[in-house]
Amino acid sequence: xxxxxxxxxxxxxxxxxxxxxxxxxxxxxxxxxxxxxxxxxxxxxxxxxxxxxxxxxxxxxxxxxxxxxxxxxxxxxxxxxxxxxxxxxxxxxxxxxxxxxxxxxxxxxxxxxxxxxxxxxxxxxxxxxxxxxxxxxxxxxxxxxxxxxxxxxxxxxxxxxxxxxxxxxxxxxxxxxxxxxxxxxxxxxxxxxxxxxxxxxxxxxxxxxxxxxxxxxxxxxxxxxxxxxxxxxxxxxxxxxxxxxxxxxxxxxxxxxxxxxxxxxxxxxxxxxxxxxxxxxxxxxxxxxxxxxxx
DNA sequence: ACATCCCCTTAGCC
DNA sequence: AGGCTAAGGGGAT
Numbered sequence: 241x242x243x244x245x246x247x248x249x250x251x252x253x254x255x256x257x258x259x260x261x262x263x264x265x266x267x268x269x270x271x272x273x274x275x276x277x278x279x280x281x282x283x284x285x286x287x288x289x290x291x292x293x294x295x296x297x298x299x300x301x302x303x304x305x306x307x308x309x310x311x312x313x314x315x316x317x318x319x320x321x322x323x324x325x326x327x328x329x330x331x332x333x334x335x336x337x338x339x340x341x342x343x344x345x346x347x348x349x350x351x352x353x354x355x356x357x358x359x360x361x362x363x364x365x366x367x368x369x370x371x372x373x374x375x376x377x378x379x380x381x382x383x384x385x386x387x388x389x390x391x392x393x394x395x396x397x398x399x400x401x402x403x404x405x406x407x408x409x410x411x412x413x414x415x416x417x418x419x420x421x422x423x424x425x426x427x428x429x430x431x432x433x434x435x436x437x438x439x440x441x442x443x444x445x446x447x448x449x450x451x452x453x454x455x456x457x458x459x460x461x462x463x464x465x466x467x468x469x470x471x472x473x474x475x476x477x478x479x480x481x482x483x484x485x486x487x488x489x490x491x492x493x494x495x496x497x498x499x500x501x502x503x504x505x506x507x508x509x510x511x512x513x514x515x516x517x518x519x520x521x522x523x524x525x526x527x528x529x530x531x532x533x534x535x
Numbered sequence: 536a537c538a539t540c541c542c543c544t545t546a547g548c549c
Numbered sequence: 550a551g552g553c554t555a556a557g558g559g560g561a562t
Contacts, residue, residue, distance in 0.1 A: 359555040408544025471556035
């Protein structure tokens with residue numbers, strides 16, 4: 241099946257969207273990107289304004305794909321709103337068509353708990369190891385793929401089995417969060433109806449979830465587009481590109497050290513939300529992808 | 536109550 | 550080849 245993309249109304253770039261570091265489990269093999277939509281493996285390929293896709297074991301409705309890639313977002317409007325200066329304009333021109341992906345909250349939550357103090361290749365490996373050990377195998381095009389495990393799969397597992405997936409100190413957090421979900425002590429879906437602040441507060445009550453992880457889950461899976469995650473790269477990017485929006489002593493202090501305190505996080509993140517507005521998360525992704533490894 | 540310091544597993548990168 | 554770093558969080562002080 242395929243989706244027709246109109247460049248003027250629905251700009252989309254599959255490559256930028258899947259390789260910008262927001263999502264960890266999609267893989268490009270040959271001309272196709274392989275990933276999951278729910279329990280089904282899906283392969284996707286873009287040729288100009290055509291988005292081709294096919295899911296396995298059975299195909300999925302076109303709306304699942306549109307939803308997954310947030311093709312319902314009015315991207316031209318969003319980009320015009322966040323385009324506040326020459327710096328972001330440059331990023332937008334370089335990566336126009338990059339969209340926030342609508343991930344499944346559970347997988348997104350575990351992914352970013354694993355992302356703590358790790359780099360992207362390491363995160364991808366953790367997620368893959370967990371899926372191989374606790375998920376179900378599905379073979380497509382002679383490649384093996386594994387569904388993402390359910391809370392129950394981790395909750396029933398032994399801590400050591402989770403640690404074997406190279407999670408290190410994150411294993412306890414994954415196990416505890418899974419237990420909480422399994423015992424119905426926490427309702428991820430309920431966060432959708434809440435505002436940004438309330439939903440963030442709830443998420444941060446979970447072990448392994450601080451400001452950064454909560455903002456990523458809110459942005460990438462719960463549709464809170466004002467969320468502005470600040471990792472070590474975003475910290476550098478913001479303080480280098482927008483130093484005049486902060487006190488000079490603050491900029492020097494923060495750039496000199498590696499990690500930041502919750503208060504310092506809030507200062508940088510709320511700048512992002514206020515400066516870029518209701519779609520600040522999109523601005524964050526464009527800046528992250530364009531400047532991420534140059535500073 | 537509130538800040539600051541320090542540790543945490545592992546693997547990628549240089 | 551070995552030291553540093555990484556889409557940070559939490560607990561002790």
